[in-house]
Amino acid sequence: MRYAVDRYAIGTEIEVCADDFYGKYIPNKLSRFRCPECGEIVYFRSKGGNQPNHFYHKVKTDQTPECDKRVDGHAKLSLYQRVGLSLYLTGVVSGNLQLNIGFPAIGRHLLMQAETQKLIVNIIGDNNTKIAKRIDSSNFFEDRLTLIPVNFVPKNTRNYSIEISGTSSMRLFSKQWAGFADGFGVGGAIFSFEETGGKKIRRGDCISTQRTYYLVTKIGIPPHKEIKCTEIGKLYLKNNAYKVYVFEINVDLDNKARFLAVSDYFNRFFGVVLLEKQPELIPLWPPVVVQEFFIPVKNNSSVVCSVSSGNSSPNVYLYKEFATAPVDLHRNRSGGYTTEIYVGKTPSILSVDRKYVGREAVFQDRFIIRPNFSYEIQIERPNHVITPWDKVTEDIFKSDFSVIANSKMELYIGSLNRTFRYEPIRSALTAIPYKTNTNEMYLIIESGIAFHIKAHVKGQRIEIEDKELAKSLTNCICGQMVPIPMWAYYGIRLLKRNGYLQTYHKIMALINNQEISIALLKQMRKPEFMRITNLNKLIK
Ligand SMILES: [Zn+2]
DSSP: OOEEEEOOSTTOOEEEEGGGGTTOOOTTTTTSEEOTTTOOBEEEEOOOTTSOOEEEESSOOTTHHHHHHHHTTOSOOOHHHHHOBEEEEEOTTTTOOEEEEEEOOOOHHHHHHHHHTTOEEEEEEETTEEEEEEOSTTTSOSSSOEEEEEOOOOSTTOOEEEEEOSTTGGGGGTTTOOSEEOOOOSSEEEEEOBTTBEEBOOTTOEEESSOEEEEEESSOSOSOTTEEEEEEEEEEETTEEEEEEEEEEOOOTTSHHHHHHHHHHHHHHHSOEEESSOOEEEEEESOEEEESEEEESSTTOEEEEEEEOSSSSOOEEEEOSSOEEEOOOEEOTTSOEEEEEEOOSSOEEEEESOSSSSOOEEEOOOOOOOOOSOOOEEEEOTTOOEEEGGGOOGGGGGSOEEEEESSOEEEEEEETTSOOEEEEEOSSEEEEOOOTTEEEEEEEETTEEEEEEEOHHHHHHHHHHHHHHHHHTGGGSSSOEEEOOHHHHHHHHHHHHTTOHHHHHHHHHHOBTTEEEHHHHHHHTSHHHHHHHTGGGTOO
């Protein structure tokens, strides 16, 4: 195989191509590479000549040819066919814990077709454990994930097998469904944490420190003091009762021995690896609500995301039908990375640092299901004037204010210079300090938007002025070039800070080798520029 997972240092991993290592000294080369499919150790081999560099499995198993095929993407497999269906834990609130397999929506047309053909899906563990469900509108949703309860786990860490009755009918479902679902490790399984339940962390994927997860285990409480556990109930499956805990790991990477011991425990018993930092996309603006997918609160928008990764140069992959493509990342001055994802009606599916591992983030422009409870939200201004949220105007952006609320909610604040603030509202009164350039805000409750306000007038005015100014620069391209004076530097920076981005980019494009044309400098001294950039004080 050409690709492998490189665990080049404790608590880190990255997907690499064999060609990257040609002719190089590779420290720890006998233990650092893993098969992205089965997680077993693989070795680097370079034979030279016209033989490609590659990785190979240490121990050949029945699965090896399948791994090679999947890892190198020769097989025309959709994302779901590669990662399998996901397992979900539900019933945390009621205490009646339940294990389910999630079947993604197949759409009205396909569901009707299956119903007419009387198709049945079988979830199989072994000869004695099997669940059959007719594929029809009484058992499956056409437009969202359907959870089918399962009361067994396949023996010997095998996967669930998913079969559909009828001739060649699996192919119909191959875009959304898979022939398997990830089984348990020898100790049980780890699930992501939401208050009501979680999604299973697929074997081969990772967990990270300082985060909450569910542990479904039959081997008892973890024997490491760095894993803080609270028992929340039991999950009864055929032949086995599992204990369910909520847990968090607190171990520092500087304490290598302890980090390794904890990582080894999770790898051995649950098939997951401990990383220092969770590889993930964190949506910044506009806010998104999480309803199965990430849904931006603005239709047809781009979502700016920050990229969390333990690697100094992370990769973000966008899934195409049978393949992936890397996404452009923007490096901030602070060294972090962001990326901008266009979100439309077709789902945009992305993953950080690893492909086909089952931890994709899905963004889609969809109808947001809004909460139908009533909330009391009021805004208090510094002069103690209290306004109900639906009467608030853009004046709110001109000073400090406080949010008075009777429920927890999330406040997102945007600004003209594309810096974003997130303020969780967790108490009856939350003070929000004033910041310049603030122009937009969303208040989100229970995953539905409650409140949106934008400073229209100022925003629009800037937009119009920006266009005009940018246009006025068109004739400044030619002429004699001089080194950029200090006042012009300030002016350019202020344009950017105040949201005159078209003009800013145009000027930046006209600067060549730290020099600027005299015609452009003349233009920048005109009153319409001076008013915006406040430069009159600087130019003597
Ligand atoms: Zn493998």
